Amino acid sequence: MPFKKLIHSIKDTLKFKGYDTPLPLQKKILSKIKGGTSMFCxxxxxxxxxxxxxxxxxxxLKGEAFEDAPRALIFVKDKEAALDLKLEFDAYTKKTDLRVYCAYEEHNIELQREELYLGTDIVIATxxxxxxxxxLNGINLNKLQMCIVDDAEFLFRNNNFAEVTRTPESIGNCQYLVFSTTYDARFDRWRESFMYHAEVIKSV
Structure with missing residues (x-):
């Protein structure tokens, strides 16, 4: 998908960052993701x-806030990864009204529940x-459109794979995207249980 087919706020940020054309990986996957394909990248x-x-x-999400429940959920390995990713999102959402929220262990959970109740569009979470x-009934996942794992190598430490596997049990139809440097054989379980017909896209 050429950058010219993106909404203006994204194009403006890409231009500011000096990105004129998609990278080889982005040429492979952006149009597929836009079309709703689930994949392992x-x-x-x-x-x-x-x-x-x-x-x-x-x-x-068309750069627009909508109601209170999140429509995109991104799993990351820890607090630092969550905050770093939010900073990246902030650059691309500053000309939109999208709300991005981070949830991680080092923050008071009752306060997190209250903050999520106020509404968000994108949740980055451990x-x-x-x-x-x-x-604890602190988040509504019924409106999720995208469930994503970033730098998925962390899944195979500290029971994270099992924790993420629970999530699809609680949501309906959703697009799943897993980004990793390697394909682990354990991902086959997801392809058999909820990532049906997911494509495996590899880039060097």
Whole structure:
């Protein structure tokens, strides 16, 4: 998908950052993501995976806030990763009214529940904290359109794989995107349980 087909706020940010044309990975995946394809995106560091996530989410949500429940959920490994990703999102959402919220263990959970209740469009969360908030009825996942895992290598430490696997049990029809540097055989379980017909896109 050429950058010219994106909404203006994204194009303006890309231009400001000096990105004139999509990277090879982005040429492969952006149009597929826009079309609703679930996928495992396997590519090395520096291939443009994180920027692809941000572009795809902001584009999918049309740069517009809507009601209170989040429409995009992104799993990350820890607080630092959540805050770093939010900073990247902030650059692309500053000309929109999209609301981005981070949920992680180091923050008071009751305060997080209250803040989420006020409404958000995009949630960036660690798996354990997201599940704890959910089981305390602190977040509504019924409106999710996109469920994403960034830098998915972390899934195979500290029971994170099992934590993320719980989420699809609580939501309806949704697009799933997993970004990683390698494809782990354990991902086959997701393809059999909820990521039906997911494509595996590899880039070097």
């Amino acid at each position: 396997i590519a090395p560091e520096g291939a443009g995976k994180t920027t692809s996530i941000i572009i795809s989410v902001v584009q999918k 798996p354990k904290r997201l599940n704890r908030i959910f089981f």
